[in-house]
Amino acid sequence: MRDLLPAEKQKREQLISLIRETYAARGFQEIETPAVEAIERLSSGQGGDNEKLVFKVLKRGEELERAVSEGKELADLGLRFDLTVPLTRYFASNRASLPRVLKAIQVGPVWRAERPQKGRYRQFLQCDIDILGEPSELAELELISASLAALDAIGLSKATIRVNDRRLLKTQLDAAGISADQDRAMIAIDKLDKIGLAKVVEEIAESWGTESAQKVSAWLSADVSDWPEELAWVQKLGDDAARLRYDPSLVRGMGYYTGAIFEIEYPGAESSIGGGGRYDEMVGRWAGTDTPAAGISLGIERIIELSEIDSNKGKSLVVLIEDDFAGAMSLQEELIAEGYSVRLERKAKNIKAQLEELAANGYEFFAYQAASRQELEIRSLA
Amino acid sequence: MRDLLPAEKQKREQLISLIRETYAARGFQEIETPAVEAIERLSSGQGGDNEKLVFKVLKRGEELERAVSEGKELADLGLRFDLTVPLTRYFASNRASLPRVLKAIQVGPVWRAERPQKGRYRQFLQCDIDILGEPSELAELELISASLAALDAIGLSKATIRVNDRRLLKTQLDAAGISADQDRAMIAIDKLDKIGLAKVVEEIAESWGTESAQKVSAWLSADVSDWPEELAWVQKLGDDAARLRYDPSLVRGMGYYTGAIFEIEYPGAESSIGGGGRYDEMVGRWAGTDTPAAGISLGIERIIELSEIDSNKGKSLVVLIEDDFAGAMSLQEELIAEGYSVRLERKAKNIKAQLEELAANGYEFFAYQAASRQELEIRSLA
Structure with missing residues (x-):
């Protein structure tokens, strides 16, 4: 598992946002399920080999004591290994509150206890669309069309x-x-x-x-x-x-x-960047009666590596300040109203190094604090 | 823990998006840490009573077998109970790649194994801003100013x-x-x-x-x-x-x-909707040397209940179709280009009930599929 630095996180959020908008324009609605599911559901046979990779969550309190002393199953929950098994459970549990045909968007982390290897993480993000309740090929058509449009939106039109x-x-x-x-x-x-x-x-x-x-x-x-x-x-x-x-x-x-x-x-990609299909029998596992279902999952981690979209920061400005914090706070609000994103930063002793660091971090403009907006001289960091 | 239905999820994402934008305009940058941390870090004493509420993740494979047979600690990881402990670990681990003063946004779920009670969930969302590396009150000023601006942005200006x-x-x-x-x-x-x-x-x-x-x-x-x-x-x-x-x-x-x-x-709210403060000694726990730090966390679950912001769906249109899926797919793209979000739905036998369900689900317009955009008659569902 890994930390995301500011630049990585920004690119990720921007791509996800474009994908979400593309799906939403096609009538898909976002839903969310918890990160953990009952351990029985994650070991029901629906998850194939992924079921061997579940991170299991220990029982708590007296239940744990009993499990240990009686040599029973130690875990009652597990971190989800995909978004499909939770979705079908969600549909079965919430059917009465959902539209007859659910067109769902899910964006969220999943966890698999794989051996650590280059470019693979034990927590990674998936972005799924699924259509539940539609038996005809309309589901397949919409899923494919929306996925290609989403990939187009982030510049991956060669998919x-x-x-x-x-x-x-x-x-x-x-x-x-x-x-x-x-x-x-x-x-x-x-x-x-x-x-x-x-x-x-x-x-x-x-x-x-x-x-x-x-x-x-x-x-x-x-x-x-x-x-x-x-x-x-x-x-x-x-x-x-x-x-x-x-x-x-x-x-x-x-x-x-x-x-x-x-x-x-995708041309040049080592492995697939997404996949899916029709799974008409999974909802029936939890709900008793089958519900036609199909979905496509995008592998966000690979897509992020491939997409060369520019992070659009707006006009990013750093105001170098000394001791007049009150003036800086009010200047910041004025500049935000003009459309800048404004970082206040105390002037360092070595200004040259400070400006170089800011430029390296992608900031576009800087200014030394002045007594008023009129006196503020905004200069390029380039 | 709970499932989010489409309307709840939409409101949540919209509020978070407004909060994020407000923070980003003030120079905060979003970062992300994994949902799980080493169990030692979650039981280091920094988390107060929350440390008793950690969901622990079972060791795997041989390590688990050894732990069971030798009566050792069964867990090596745990689900984070807040975003502050992981942030300070993040800062200590990634310091060389981060700006001298980090102004961080974090939005993510945390988990606490509390007894289930009304309105409290075992997985819930937190939205934190923190400033690390700033010893002066500039940190407090920026945190408070940004938090109030974020609350204003979602209509909670009485905070x-x-x-x-x-x-x-x-x-x-x-x-x-x-x-x-x-x-x-x-x-x-x-x-x-x-x-x-x-x-x-x-x-x-x-x-x-x-x-x-x-x-x-x-x-x-x-x-x-x-x-x-x-x-x-x-x-x-x-x-x-x-x-x-x-x-x-x-x-x-x-x-x-x-x-x-x-x-x-917030007036009328039973408990606080956020909080924070200065914690200058926590980074030093992991990094050896102290780093000045302060942060404010918003309790998103309570804020969502209080905020009465309107979900802005754009122009949402349902096209009722029969068998011409190819025509429907191409019509959908035309309508999206016009600014509609377009849900395709097969015409039900009971059209009246279908239209009522769509109106109840917040859709604004509908149309029966026609051979071309010109022949399509868009009508209000109201």
Whole structure:
């Protein structure tokens, strides 16, 4: 986990703000769930491998004493590992107060106890949109269109999306004679990018025989310039459809997907910058009855690295003051009213070094305090 | 802990955004620290009673096994209970990358394992500003001025601030012959609002004798229309000074305060809506050398209840559509370009009920999808 310095935090807030506005303009509404959820929910099987990475929160007081002495589960809560499991719990708990179709924005930290490695953090920010209650492809269309618009808004208009459908994958596996243990076959296919076609085919052959392997090979290397019938709806995106590509090997790790699946790519980025899909059965886990649902999550940490947007500070001015604090306070209010953001700073002995530090920190203008606004001489720090 | 519904979340984000802008205009810069800190830091004695309320995070893997089998501490991390302890740790860790004087904004959740009670949550939002590295009263002046401006920005211009100084309290206790166990005497004085002067004087008399009690009584009931010399600096606030009041009984719970202390009040509010003070010795705990520091924290949960600001949604429009999703997607983009926020919604069988639900959810306009923007008839939902 890490601290954010002022410049990093400013860029982050600015990007998030642009993304939020883009989503809100398309009728999405922001919601929030707590950072912690009941431990049972975080180990229900919906979170796949992420469930192994939960930071667990210790029981408290007598309950903890009892758990220790009776050798029971020590934790009753856990830090959320994604925003999807909490959202479906939220929808199930608050259904009566929510619109029939919920179009939700969520921006918040999630936690995973992964081994520390370069560029990966144990607390990181996710930004999700989800549509719950919409069974038709209108959900997929809106999610894709809004995500591309949000990426455009922060200057990442080269983003593209790979698309597949879990139902299509299943049909293809059936046709290849792979009916048992389809999940394991999908895991093998998912590795195409990393290990290449030959090795995937080899893995399939080992478990399901040569004939199945040949069929999988043919399907994975087929021409994908045409959309399969199951994904023909993407054409309804108009111009945006050209930014989508059918990827027959796209699987996505999570077990909960039931339909279309997406992965967002950016030229030069080492890994995907977002992804999602349809998960029609998860709400039913908590609410009893299924609710159609689909979502797309943006990986904010990677997006921040890629986006080259300029932090827009407005006119930033530093007023160097001595002992007249009362005068400085009133001058500050006058300058704010003129549109400046105004930092008061006591004049250092070494003014040259002070001005250099201020310029390095991105401030644009400075002035020595004067008795009135008229007498104040605003100079550039450049 | 609780879920935030769309309307609550919108109001919250809008208020925070206004507060942030007000602070940023005064040269404060936003920073962020992780939600969890090392458990040792959260039990170092700096957090007072809050340290008893830490949600502790269980160790993981082999370390946990070892802790269980050897009967050692089971937790290595904890959820932060305030933003001040993490800030001072942040300043100590990142000093080389930070300006000499850091004027920090922090907005983020904190967690306290309190017994559940009405209106109090175990996860709640704090919004702090702090100035680190400024020894003079310029820090206090800027903190108070910025906090009042932020409260004004969200319509809470009736907020006032009670002010005292820990050093003044100590001097007064010394003069009353209370030199040992001053902390306990302060705790008694702190209860003036709740139990009244007579009972405070009684408590003092029991532990320190009648003479001390009489002196405390005289000091607490003295005329406070004049500022004591130690707090004369508040006059430098100009007009804002009239919103401050000297309160000789103000103590504030935390042990870490070393100078001026503040508590923000609002007419009709049951408890304070914010507070803070100078804490010159806390950074030194982690960094070795002391750094002058002061801060004010706003209790966002209470402020949200008090503020009656209107959620400004822009022009919100719902387009009721049937099967032409492609047309709807392109119409949506046109309407967004015109300044609407546009929610697409499939036409329900019971249109009357649907329109009523939309109006109840705060949407202003609706339209039935048409073949082009020109043919679209936008009507009011009111």
